[in-house]
Amino acid sequence: MKEGFRQTMAWVHTWIGLVCGWLLCAIFLTGSISVFRDAITQWMTARPVLEAVHVDVGANASINEKKGEQRHITELAVQHLQHAAPDARFWRIELPKHPADAMLLAWRSGEGRGINHQAVMHPATGEILPAPWGRKTEGGRHFMLFHYMLHGDMIGFWIVGFVSMCALVTLVSGVVVHRRIFADFFTFRPGKGQRSWLDAHNATAVLTLPFLFMIVYTGVAFFYSTYMPQPLQAAYGTTQAHARFQKELKPEATAPARPRTGTPADLLPLEPLLQQAEALTGRPARMVMVDQPGDRHMTVRVFGKSDTADAAAQTVLNPPSIVSFDGVNGEVLNVQRAQPPDKFSSDQVHDMIKALHVVHFGGWSMKWLYFVSGLLGTAMIAMGGILFMVKRRRKSEQEFGQATPAFYRFVEAMNVASLAGIGIASVAYLYANRLIPAAMEGRELWEIRAFLIVCGLALVHAWIRPALRAWVEQFALASALCIGLPLLNFFTTGQHVVSYATRGDAQSAWVELTTLLLGVLLAYLAWRVHCKQYGKQHSKQHHKPRAAP
Numbered sequence: 001m002k003e004g005f006r007q008t009m010a011w012v013h014t015w016i017g018l019v020c021g022w023l024l025c026a027i028f029l030t031g032s033i034s035v036f037r038d039a040i041t042q043w044m045t046a047r048p049v050l051e052a053v054h055v056d057v058g059a060n061a062s063i064n065e066k067k068g069e070q071r072h073i074t075e076l077a078v079q080h081l082q083h084a085a086p087d088a089r090f091w092r093i094e095l096p097k098h099p100a101d102a103m104l105l106a107w108r109s110g111e112g113r114g115i116n117h118q119a120v121m122h123p124a125t126g127e128i129l130p131a132p133w134g135r136k137t138e139g140g141r142h143f144m145l146f147h148y149m150l151h152g153d154m155i156g157f158w159i160v161g162f163v164s165m166c167a168l169v170t171l172v173s174g175v176v177v178h179r180r181i182f183a184d185f186f187t188f189r190p191g192k193g194q195r196s197w198l199d200a201h202n203a204t205a206v207l208t209l210p211f212l213f214m215i216v217y218t219g220v221a222f223f224y225s226t227y228m229p230q231p232l233q234a235a236y237g238t239t240q241a242h243a244r245f246q247k248e249l250k251p252e253a254t255a256p257a258r259p260r261t262g263t264p265a266d267l268l269p270l271e272p273l274l275q276q277a278e279a280l281t282g283r284p285a286r287m288v289m290v291d292q293p294g295d296r297h298m299t300v301r302v303f304g305k306s307d308t309a310d311a312a313a314q315t316v317l318n319p320p321s322i323v324s325f326d327g328v329n330g331e332v333l334n335v336q337r338a339q340p341p342d343k344f345s346s347d348q349v350h351d352m353i354k355a356l357h358v359v360h361f362g363g364w365s366m367k368w369l370y371f372v373s374g375l376l377g378t379a380m381i382a383m384g385g386i387l388f389m390v391k392r393r394r395k396s397e398q399e400f401g402q403a404t405p406a407f408y409r410f411v412e413a414m415n416v417a418s419l420a421g422i423g424i425a426s427v428a429y430l431y432a433n434r435l436i437p438a439a440m441e442g443r444e445l446w447e448i449r450a451f452l453i454v455c456g457l458a459l460v461h462a463w464i465r466p467a468l469r470a471w472v473e474q475f476a477l478a479s480a481l482c483i484g485l486p487l488l489n490f491f492t493t494g495q496h497v498v499s500y501a502t503r504g505d506a507q508s509a510w511v512e513l514t515t516l517l518l519g520v521l522l523a524y525l526a527w528r529v530h531c532k533q534y535g536k537q538h539s540k541q542h543h544k545p546r547a548a549p
Helices: 002-045 063-071 073-084 141-149 153-177 194-222 230-236 241-249 270-281 346-358 363-394 401-435 443-464 467-493 497-502 506-542
Strands: 090-094 103-109 115-121 285-291 299-304 322-326 332-336
Touching: 002 141, 002 153, 002 363, 002 401, 002 506, 073 090, 073 103, 073 115, 073 270, 073 285, 141 153, 141 443, 153 194, 194 346, 194 363, 230 241, 270 285, 270 299, 270 322, 270 332, 363 401, 401 443, 401 467, 401 506, 443 467, 467 506, 497 506
Parallel strands: none
Antiparallel strands: 090 103, 090 285, 103 115, 285 299, 299 322, 322 332
């Protein structure tokens, strides 16, 4: 019975892992990249660098007046918004992250979903800068969206959920099948063919096993209300059930909604509100939202800078810093400080699951740990597919009769495309960002289309080329694209690693440095596979029987 159970688990592990593994490779790889989605977005927007303009506030200015030197522009921003969008549903003012950055203004007009508008303002002079300012792009969010919905709306969302459940089954069955999996972690036998691939598969699996269980489980549990909406709908109705649930769960997290009254009113100066918000939360402001502007019920929300990417975020739960004011009389409506709760309670389970999955804690060191663990998990899944073919090359099991060779060829092509091909498409997405004209309408959609088109081309290439050559050529192409990306960036935008570092934009600098590092790694992989291919060809020629004289 035990042996029969293990054999059943081996069948489950092999076939579910194989069929779902190709999509899991793409999901894990894009999920690993999306850990740095904010840095990728910042690099891809490629906003021009502004020359510093000093605003003199006088030698005898007080501390508050010198702070106002940084924030006086908010009043000019309000003046522009009052003139350009007096009847907008909201105004958004994004303060500059760096001294050479511009201030971003946004508003929404119209009924229903409305129409979004944007403007860019010089943070020292108040001058409206020409549009487009930088490149309109989906940025790193593209990798996140592909990671959990494959850009397929609800169909893709459910496919990813199903594949994630299959991943949990594969992980459990893998532990059952490999009785010596932890002992094999300390054993690696290079140059042994199937045995070597199994050792590598086991080693990466054991090394990342806790991470894999956590990341897959939290990915499924994160969307519990979407996969199983009936309980919430039964309790809160069929319309906006999740929103009503969240409002009841955390009534203190948001200020009460205040509908437009139709009575006009003047907005208070924003600078004192920014200073008061900073005093209440201890966080400098990064963004200001004005809801129902020009109305008696207008609300000003001040969002503080987050430290989730810094070393200061030592706890898993790190709520954002938000202070809500009455925009007419300045009354404080709500204060949410960026402080972890004093004690854990059941209403924080969902936030805990979300924080664990999207790594909103631990700073950059934790993000790098997630990134490396995700890449190792991707490699483990890919090696499972390679191991399947290595075993079948030695001894075919003729699972599909006469169609078995065609199926094996399909497996080889999918193995290449799901790993090397997705890697090429990911870099091609960055290339499309730099090559598509900045003023082109709908350019962010064409960036995503470029990613999907390259995925399809990689699959076609893997199908028409011999397996080993396809691996070499796709790894080599991915390496060349990664290494060439900084040059493309320099020739198209004039920006480079040194300029990023000079103005304090470390995130964009690390995007290029990481790309270079991955390019070197991919070049090494291409070289190793090439050596293996050359060795096989040389061995065949050496052992080829000579023709009889």
